[in-house]
Amino acid sequence: MSNSQANSAVYVRDAMLPAEHPPAMETGIIKWLRENLFSGPLNTILTLVGLVAIYSVLSGILPWLFRSVWVANSLGECRSIITATFGEGATGACWAVIRERWTQFIFGFYPSHLYWRPVLAFLLLLAALAPVLFTHLPRKSLWFSILYPALGFWLLWGGTIWIPVVAMAGFALGWLALRVLQPIGGTILATIAAVVVPILWWLLLAGPVAQQLQAILPIGIEAVRSDKFGGFVLAFTIGITGIAFSLPMGIILALGRRSDMLLVKALCVGFIEFIRGVPLITLLFTASLLLNYFLPPGTNFDIILRVIIMVTLFSAAYIAEVIRGGLAALPRGQYEAADALGLDYWKAQRLIIMPQALKISIPGIVSSFIGLFKDTTLVIFVGLLDPLKGITDAVRASIEWKGIYWEPYIFVGGIFFLICFSMSRYSMYLERKLQREHR
Amino acid sequence: MKKSVFLGTLAASALLAGYASAATLDDVKARGELFCGVNTALTGFAQPDASGNWQGFDVAICKAVAAAVLGDASKVKYVPTTTETRFTALASGEVDLLARNTTWTYSRDADLKFTFTGVNYYDGQGFMVRKDLGVSSAKELDGATVCIQTGTTTELNLADYFKANNMTYQPVPIQTNAEGEQQYLAGACDAYTTDASGLAATRAIFADPENHIILPEIISKEPLGPLVRHGDDQWADINRWVLNALVAAEEYGVTSANVEELSKGTQNPEINRLLGTEGDLGAMMGLDNEWAKRVIAANGNYGEIFAANIGEATPIGLARGLNAQWTQGGLLYAPPFR
Known part of the structure; x- marks a missing residue:
């Protein structure tokens, strides 16, 4: 029986079959689609709705983008070119307005023969920022970063070189006061002197001294007034200055808020809560309008400077709260460890607390900065020509470009995206670099 | 640190604010520049061109006043103002003159304490x-x-x-x-x-x-006109009569082309008084006698300004309508220069 059975098997496979291809439904893109887009009735409906939405948006935008006109002298000319090329009733993007007026979007009304100055200031800004942002660059070049604010100011506004020099001298005097008085009068006295001396210098002596120096040694370049600023030069001037000054100010405010000294704490809490409690636009109106009632007639307290101060104060209050969050997240043991090492308050902050607190706060700080940079467009409400609305409206007011709508917004929005996206990428790089989690 | 500087300045300036001087004319002359509030951008009325020079129908008023007061139509600092900031900018002294297509209404005149110095465009x-x-x-x-x-x-x-x-x-x-x-x-x-x-x-x-x-x-009714602060009548007079001079010049046929020739003296005593060859009208406002001549030489008369910025030859193509001379059935009627 068994024998016959064995003989009945005429063929026995002695090698494995090659693997069959999986069924078409279970592989590649079809599988992915089935699993991710059409896994059930609800998902299928949602997918179809999504596809229709994407199609309807793209079918409006893409033809419009493809029918772009780059060379024309007016919107009317753009339209006639589009009609001539693509037939009656076709609509298309008229990028000619950007081609024609891009200098205005970038430089505002800055005199065209001086465009090199904001450009140079921008390039030097990158050079000054590099050692701050990337720690593996030579530390010596930080000196250039410290001197950059004066240099940038001089390049942008021009005029005599002695004003920025004298302004920087204020900081040097403060440092000198600290150094000279610390051995004699102790830390508190020295700190007070380090604050008071520069202020007295700026308020009382700086002006006359700058004038005298200019009379003795006249060095200067063509002055450019604030009303010539506009577009991205204005946005960068306000944004970068605001960012640069609000971070240290925010750190001091955050420390002040956690301080044990009642007066310092009350001042910092009051300042932070007041500034955060009012919209930025209110502060801008205050800067532009209310201050004029207090200032004596004839004082020319520069409007851009006023706006920068307000934007800085506004941003500092937010930064302070972000950093306070970082400070609160530090385990108590870190503070105690610093005390146990016998470090004084400032040393503990500088060496132990702040490096960790700031690292924790990076995402929050950078998103504050991004917000600040985008908020610079609000200055249109006080009559400064920001790139998004001020310059766009000015361009639109000329009869050649009246009626143009999306193109300038897309252009300006694109530049804003590039800058904000770079900031966000940098913050992610920094977070990765400083990763010290205990895994 | 920044905050203290700021607060210190604020306190110091509050102390000094008491010494405000009322004479806008002196301020403008001392400064050598007229601060003129204009629209941020309005086609035909105020717009910066590709190189940032302001042009337009309202801007021409600023230029005319600068020509009368400072002798140079280019000595103007244009302060772009929005609907929100325009009145405060004028009231706080940030601008000397607001030429920003602003409708002359009762409450703006009486309640907001401004003086409208005339109507440069009758709109509706x-x-x-x-x-x-x-x-x-x-x-x-x-x-x-x-x-x-x-x-x-x-x-x-x-x-x-x-x-x-x-x-x-x-x-x-x-x-x-x-x-x-x-x-x-x-x-x-x-x-x-x-x-x-x-x-x-x-x-x-x-x-x-x-x-x-x-x-x-x-x-x-939208009578649009330039305005100045209440309380400085001399400055208001200057602005009012600069506008009147522009209108009168059109009525008498004085243009930017012939003003030089006419200012040598004409048969028409009204023209002579306007251009300062007769009488002593300028001194009454604290200006020299040739102020109106400079005003017309700078931009031309009202008709020329209208034609160059918003008239029928421009793409905007506005007809004169209500803004024609009273002799042509319009509302422009300059009081006599006497």
Whole structure:
């Protein structure tokens, strides 16, 4: 029986079959689609709705983008070119307005023969920022970063070189006061002197001294007034200055808020809560309008400077709260460890607390900065020509470009995206670099 | 540190604020520059060109005043102002003169403490609709959606007009003219309402102007004029008579082309007084006698300014209408220079 059975098997496979291809439904893109887009009735409906939405948006935008006109002298000319090329009733993007007026979007009304100055200031800004942002660059070049604010100011506004020099001298005097008085009068006295001396210098002596120096040694370049600023030069001037000054100010405010000294704490809490409690636009109106009632007639307290101060104060209050969050997240043991090492308050902050607190706060700080940079467009409400609305409206007011709508917004929005996206990428790089989690 | 500087400046300046001087003329002369508040951008009235030079119908007023007071029409610092900031900018002294297509109303004159120094453009509010809407009169707009700029007198006029005619409307609030054009073209509203001059300029740039009509009704009076602060009558006089000189010059046929020749003396004593060859009119306002000559030489007379910026030869193509001389059936009527 068994024998016959064995003989009945005429063929026995002695090698494995090659693997069959999986069924078409279970592989590649079809599988992915089935699993991710059409896994059930609800998902299928949602997918179809999504596809229709994407199609309807793209079918409006893409033809419009493809029918772009780059060379024309007016919107009317753009339209006639589009009609001539693509037939009656076709609509298309008229990028000619950007081609024609891009200098205005970038430089505002800055005199065209001086465009090199904001450009140079921008390039030097990158050079000054590099050692701050990337720690593996030579530390010596930080000196250039410290001197950059004066240099940038001089390049942008021009005029005599002695004003920025004298302004920087204020900081040097403060440092000198600290150094000279610390051995004699102790830390508190020295700190007070380090604050008071520069202020007295700026308020009382700086002006006359700058004038005298200019009379003795006249060095200067063509002055450019604030009303010539506009577009991205204005946005960068306000944004970068605001960012640069609000971070240290925010750190001091955050420390002040956690301080044990009642007066310092009350001042910092009051300042932070007041500034955060009012919209930025209110502060801008205050800067532009209310201050004029207090200032004596004839004082020319520069409007851009006023706006920068307000934007800085506004941003500092937010930064302070972000950093306070970082400070609160530090385990108590870190503070105690610093005390146990016998470090004084400032040393503990500088060496132990702040490096960790700031690292924790990076995402929050950078998103504050991004917000600040985008908020610079609000200055249109006080009559400064920001790139998004001020310059766009000015361009639109000329009869050649009246009626143009999306193109300038897309252009300006694109530049804003590039800058904000770079900031966000940098913050992610920094977070990765400083990763010290205990895994 | 920054904060202390700021507060210190604030305190110091509050102390000094008491020494405000009332004489705007002296301030302007000492400064050597006129601070003139203008619109941030309004086609034909105030717009910076590609190289940043301000041009337009309102800007010409600033230039004329600078020419009269400082002898140089280019010595003007233009301060772009928005609807929100314009009055405060003038009241706080940030500008000496506001030439920003501002409607002269009772409350602005009496309550906000400004002095309107005349009217440089008589405007009125109108409506634009698509032709295929089949409407030929504003009275037929019952129940329509209307695009309307917020925070302006036009908003109030619209409400008044529809109420008076017992009609209803659906407002579509917009911020700027450009937005209004976009909303109207996209079909968000049946009618777009703003000053008739703005409607004409807007319609002129449409791809299909023939498909849009401006309704015949003008529903409001919008006398647009320059204004100065209350309480400095000399400065108000100067501004008022600069405007009058522009109008009078057109009436007497004094243009930028012939002003030099006419100022050598003419048969017409009125022209002679205007141009300072006769009498001593300038000194009465604290200026020299040739102020009006410089005003006309700078921009031309009213008619020339109108033609160059918004007139029928320009793409905006506004007819003189109410803004013609009184001798031509318009409202421009300069008091005598005597």
